[in-house]
Amino acid sequence: MPIAINQEWLNTNASRAYPLREDSSRTPVDIHGVVIPGVQLPNYMIVDFVLTASSEPLPEVYIKYVACVGNLLTLSFYDSSDAPIALLTVNLDTHLANNAYSIIGSDTYDDARGKVVLGDLSRIKYDVPEGSYTFEFSATQLESSTIRPDLRGVRSLQVFTSTTQSEYLYGHVKLVAGNNVKLTYVPAYNAIRIDALSGVGLNADCDCGTGTGTTVQTINGIPIKDLVITGDGSCVDVVTSGNTITIADKCSTPCCGCQELELITGSLKILEVTVTNLQTYAMRLAERIDNFVTNYILTAR
Numbered sequence: 001m002p003i004a005i006n007q008e009w010l011n012t013n014a015s016r017a018y019p020l021r022e023d024s025s026r027t028p029v030d031i032h033g034v035v036i037p038g039v040q041l042p043n044y045m046i047v048d049f050v051l052t053a054s055s056e057p058l059p060e061v062y063i064k065y066v067a068c069v070g071n072l073l074t075l076s077f078y079d080s081s082d083a084p085i086a087l088l089t090v091n092l093d094t095h096l097a098n099n100a101y102s103i104i105g106s107d108t109y110d111d112a113r114g115k116v117v118l119g120d121l122s123r124i125k126y127d128v129p130e131g132s133y134t135f136e137f138s139a140t141q142l143e144s145s146t147i148r149p150d151l152r153g154v155r156s157l158q159v160f161t162s163t164t165q166s167e168y169l170y171g172h173v174k175l176v177a178g179n180n181v182k183l184t185y186v187p188a189y190n191a192i193r194i195d196a197l198s199g200v201g202l203n204a205d206c207d208c209g210t211g212t213g214t215t216v217q218t219i220n221g222i223p224i225k226d227l228v229i230t231g232d233g234s235c236v237d238v239v240t241s242g243n244t245i246t247i248a249d250k251c252s253t254p255c256c257g258c259q260e261l262e263l264i265t266g267s268l269k270i271l272e273v274t275v276t277n278l279q280t281y282a283m284r285l286a287e288r289i290d291n292f293v294t295n296y297i298l299t300a301r
Contacts, residue, residue, distance in 0.1 A: 010098045013047040014119045019146045020046070020063075026140055028066070028133035041066065041140065042127045044119035047098060049142055051077075051085070051114035053105070054150040061085060061147055063140040067132040067270045068125065070277045074270055075116070077103070080137055084262065085109045088116055089273055095121055111150065132270060 017024055026041040041063075053059055065076035071092045077085045086103040097120035105112030157173050159166040175192060177183045182195040219227055231238045235251035256264075 010047045010117060010119065014044040016043055019049040019143050021141045021143055024139055024141055026135075028135050028139075030134075033136070036133070039128065039133065041135075042124070045121065045124065045128075046075075046116060047119040048100075048117035049114070049146045050148065051103070051112060051146065052148045052150045053109060053112040055109070058144075058147045058149060059083075059085070059109070060137075060144070061142045062137045063135055063142075065132065065134055065266055065270075066128070068128050068130050069132070069270065069274045070130075070281075072273050072277055073118075073121065073124065074273065076266055079109075080141075082259070082262070083108055084266075085112060086114065087269065090118060090121075092121055092124065097121075113150075132267070 013019070016022070017026070020026060020041075025035075028036045028039055030036055051061060059079035061077055061079055063075055064078040064082070065074070067074040072089055073092055073095075074087065074089045076087050079085055084107055086105050086109070088101055088103050090101060095118065098117055100115050100117045103114045103116055104110075105114075156168040156170050158168055175183055180197045182197055184193045184195065185191075186193050216224060218224065229238050229245060229247075231247075235249055237248045237250050239246045239248070
């Protein structure tokens with residue numbers, strides 16, 4: 001039998017870890033961080049991956065959760081600080097080898113966009129038994145070359161007023177400060193701050209008739225001069241600072257932290273997809289029962 005040479009890119013990736021790191025174990029762990037024996041993500045599951053992100057520095061991405069339930073395969077992508085990036089759910093019944101799927105970032109990565117290419121998944125249920133699996137960063141980290149900076153730029157600028165609009169402005173556009181306006185470049189945010197100035201002698205002050213009296217006159221019909229806000233001395237604490245009143249509850253504390261809530265949210269998303277899949281199977285079963293009753297029981301003599 002001749003030796004296969006010059007395999008194409010995706011076929012080559014199906015036999016190696018890429019786009020996961022070459023030295024990644026691809027093995028899941030339980031809630032105690034102990035490796036689950038007998039389970040390993042196959043090389044053919046993901047054969048290509050690209051993610052563009054605008055964050056600086058670029059994130060280190062890994063697969064934190066994998067769920068194989070019924071005919072659905074779900075992948076959850078996170079960064080090295082365990083912030084969620086994107087979620088992908090694929091219907092195994094309609095998937096074809098080397099199909100590409102778009103992913104859209106969420107939360108802090110809402111402007112991230114990417115593509116995931118999955119290989120021939122006809123054997124995925126044998127290699128990854130049905131269930132939900134959790135992975136550590138070192139086990140499923142994606143190669144750094146798959147994460148690319150988002151180089152989207154401003155194509156043009158246009159100035160609008162209430163009645164007119166300018167031509168499109170291209171190239172190096174300058175912002176010029178006008179009367180009573182100051183423009184300041186803020187390096188920390190790579191931003192331009194626009195300050196509206198007052199009393200600098202550029203223009204006369206506007207007499208807008210706002211006055212200098214107290215804006216809030218009453219609260220629930222109680223005049224401001226007679227109003228007193230106090231705590232109960234036990235759980236409710238009232239602190240004032242300038243024109244700010246802070247009311248804090250000292251007796252209530254959250255029962256769950258962010259990590260627990262993220263795990264619950266991810267499980268709920270997987271459960272939602274599973275319920276939808278179960279409803280589909282229930283409808284199919286109902287149709288078959290109706291056909292059986294109509295074609296066999298009702299026609300029997």
